[in-house]
Amino acid sequence: MDPAKTDQQVRKIIHIDMDAFFASIEQRDFPEYRGKPLIVGGSARRGVVAAASYEARKYGIYSAMPTLTALHRYPDLIIVKPRFDVYKQVSGQIMQIFRSYTDLVEPLSLDEAYLDVTTNKYGMPSATLIAREIKDKIKEATMLTASAGVSVNKFLAKVASDMDKPDGLYVIKPEQAESFIGELPVSKFYGVGKVTAARMQKLGIHKGMDLKEKSKAELIKLFGKNGSFFHDICRGIDHRPVNPERIRKSFGKERTFENDLTSLEELNEVLRNISELVCRDLEKYGIRGKTLTVKVKYDDFKQITRCRTFPGFINNEELILNVSKEIMAVVFTPGSRIRLLGITLSNLEQAASIADSGDNKQLSFDF
Ligand SMILES: [Mg+2]
Known part of the structure; x- marks a missing residue:
């Protein structure tokens, strides 16, 4: 991995992400919605999808898609107006569970956070075990499932939480990091969207290992300032701390x-x-x-x-x-x-x- 870090303690980072958060809450609170393609979002005329249930995703319906497109894909789609008060309340419950393990909690949104559990309030040596306990506690308190990714930095933890969704727990150990990223399709890289992924494919960059063959200068030339981020992450390098203080401006x-x-x-x-x-x-x-x-x-x-x-x-x-x-x-x-x-x-x-x-x-x- 990163030679500069070898003399330092390896960090233990968990990324927790609730599964289809808004949609799952609606299915929890309204049993008639369970097992059905459902979206939370704006009106059929001009709105966009805020969240899609797993049943809806089977029809190719995803967040940020116009509601109209979603309806074309599945005409009997249930469309629910968001209830942010309820989502916020559930968010409060899960954040409280996170903070019972560590104060180093950095929320990314209502249903997602990074946790640094390198040192934690229970002195637990296994981050994997902490992630499992957190998932269980979330289930018990909210009747909802979360997916967890465990690794040595934020980038890897975030990628890991997405590997085994829903209700997943995926661990990328320090010694696995480099080969894992090497095999990872660039489209799965956090921060690489559809458009950038398509551009990379055209340049012959399909996996982490292809990205690694490009020099930093080349990547910066191709992708602007994102280039240096790509250069680092394909080597498993991500020193960003879990920052509970960062306030959104x-x-x-x-x-x-x-x-x-x-x-x-x-x-x-x-x-x-x-x-x-x-x-x-x-x-x-x-x-x-x-x-x-x-x-x-x-x-x-x-x-x-x-x-x-x-x-x-x-x-x-x-x-x-x-x-x-x-x-x-x-x-x-x-x-x-x-x-x-x-x-x-x-x-x-x-x-x-x-x-x-x-x-x-x-x-x-x-x-
Ligand atoms: Mg989520």
Whole structure:
């Protein structure tokens, strides 16, 4: 692994992620939904899927997909409005379980967190055993299942939690890390979305081991600042600490396109989609903000951001969408090719109690 770290203690990191969180809560509370394709999300006309039950995923229905597309895939789909109060309450229960083992808990969202259990409140030597106990306690307290990944850093723990879903427990031991990543398809790398994965395939990069053959300079040239992150993670290197103090300062979403967008009409449609996702997060955490930023990246990777600050705090979707469209109308020039669009709300009214994953800042997620 990383030679610089060999003289230090190997860390024990757990990533816990609830299985189909919102959807599972709805199926728990409404027995008539159990075993059925269900989504939690916005209206059929313009909404997006916030969460899909495992039964819905069998039909190719996933989060961030327009509800309409989901309905095309399965017309009898049950569509449930989100009940964030309930999700937050359950989130509180699981976070409390995490903190009974360690204070080093870094939530990524309501249903996901990293835990550093290298030293823990019970003096337990086995992180695997802690993960199993946590899963059991979650089941007992909430009647819901979680998947856990156990490894030596955040990146590996996160990848591991996804390996055996639902109700999974997957361990990547220090000595397995390098060969594991070598065999891992790049599409499974956290931080590599569909678009980036497709680009990598074209470049002949299919697995971790292919990524490793590229120099840092090459990767930076190809993927911008993400390149150096890719360079490190394909070697199993990820020194990011589990940081319980990290406070989220903004809420934003961005979208990378498989094919560059060239018309204002298409761009506005994407803005609609992104504003809804941003507003859902704002609603989820009960947060409002004052500054709205629109980010545009062109096909040559040049990037511009434009922001507007409001006199008061806002979280209104219509307003966010309209102002984003106004900004877009000003920056748009016919003939330009746009590969990424993003909307962020910052200058928040209160410190969001939920930590920022940090990853969102350096990586552009395709969805
Ligand atoms: Mg989850």
